[in-house]
Amino acid sequence: MGQSSRFPLAVHVLVALSFRPKDFISSDSLSGTVHTNPVVVRRVVASLRRAGFVISQPGVAGxxxxAKLARRISLLDVYRAVGRGELFRMHNPNRACPIGKRIPAALAEFLPKAERAFERSLAGVAIEDVARKVWPAFFATK
Amino acid sequence: MGQSSRFPLAVHVLVALSFRPKDFISSDSLSGTVHTNPVVVRRVVASLRRAGFVISQPGVAGxxxxAKLARRISLLDVYRAVGRGELFRMHNPNRACPIGKRIPAALAEFLPKAERAFERSLAGVAIEDVARKVWPAFFATK
DNA sequence: TAGATTCGTAACCTCGGTAGTTGCAGTTCG
DNA sequence: CGAACTGCAACTACCGAGGTTACGAATCTA
Structure with a gap:
């Protein structure tokens, strides 16, 4: 990803929410745990809301x-919701060159395979699995 | 990778070199195929040289x-030589919070697995494999 | 109803990384 | 010596991310 810290931040938020699934938590409280600005939290939450993982409510006590069980949200879901999709960024080869012309297709043959391997791995882990590592006692009675 | 186009550019350069393994090719010619500036090519080549994949020679006809067979250079080798290493960038959770304190360790439990799956896939492809897709006839007699 | 609380979003600044460009010293060959 | 290269430093332009402020809209409570 080169990239941004939105994915770990989103996972952190979802894990935190999973410990109080019935309550509405303010972006101000959340910004405390993730150690950043409430607006930054709301920006990430906006992606999660569009993806249907959370519900937000304005007003006092909002x-x-x-919006769904932590067990039903995979890390791949989160990655796709907040990420930029492409793991590789292409350059712009010279199409007039016989080699340059065929490079994009050649890379398209192999790079997506690596991307899919990466995604399969993320798909096998749910937010609840991460939550179990964070606070095992919360699941002790289940 | 959020990222940069240095990796596809490096692969492109190595594939191009693999078709004339005995000749020294100028960064000026290479910049034609990859469609960018000679200095940008030399910057990527500098990483490949430090990794021991290519040899460069100054002067006329330089x-x-x-520096090694295209078959012996994997895409993972190239990725590591020009890339930034980490696929995920961490945020900075609040260590004073009981949840924030444990998030890094929890993520470290799962994210490296995805990274390794990604790398295993890249490790299984060599520059020569890409070159075969680009110019099959070059390998027809082999 | 008034006021407090919270969300959603736009606007702006800053910072870091990348690509592109120029310039120049050093190397090699004819 | 001069031409054609590399290697590298320096500078600019650009883009995306995070941080911050601000404001309208929604909601609850006194």
Whole structure:
């Protein structure tokens, strides 16, 4: 990803919400845990809301809560919701050159395979799995 | 990778060099195929040289050539030589918060697995494999 | 109803990384 | 010596991300 810290931040937020699934948590509280600005949290939450993972509510006692079970949200879901999609950025080869002309197709033969391997791995982990590592006692009685 | 186009550019250069393994090719010619500035090419080549994949020679009739067989250079080798290493960038959770304190370790449990799956896939492809897709006839007699 | 609280979003600044460009010293060959 | 290269430093332009402020809209409570 070169990239941005939005994905770990989104996972952090979802894990935090998973410990109080019935309550609306304010972006101000969340910004405390993730150690950043409330607006930055709301920007990430906006992506998660568009993806249907959380519901937010304005007004006093408003905030954010999970819209589905933590067990049903995979890290790949989150990655796609907040990420930029492409793992590789292409350059712009010279199409007039016989080599340059065929480079894009040749790379398209191999790079997506690596991307899919990456995504399969993320798809096998749910937010709940991360939450279990963070606070094992929360799941002790289940 | 959020990223940069240095990796596809490096692969492009190595594939081009693989078709004339005995000749020194100037960064000026290479900049034609990859469709960019000679200095940008030399910057990428500098990483490849430090990694031991190419040898460059100054002076008239100078340039760059492969230092090892295209079959012996994997896409993972190239990725590591020109890339930034980390696929994920961490945020900075609040260590004073019981959740924030444990998030890094929890993520470290799962994200490296995805990274390794990605790398294993790249490790299985060599520059020569890409070159075969680009110019099959070059390998027809082999 | 008034006021407090919270969200959503736009606007702006800053910072870091990348590509593109120029310039120049050093190397090699004819 | 001069031409054709590399290697590298320096500078600019640009883009995306994070941080911040601001404001309208929604919601609850006194």
């Amino acid at each position: 905030g954010v809560r999970l | 340039g760059v050539r492969l």
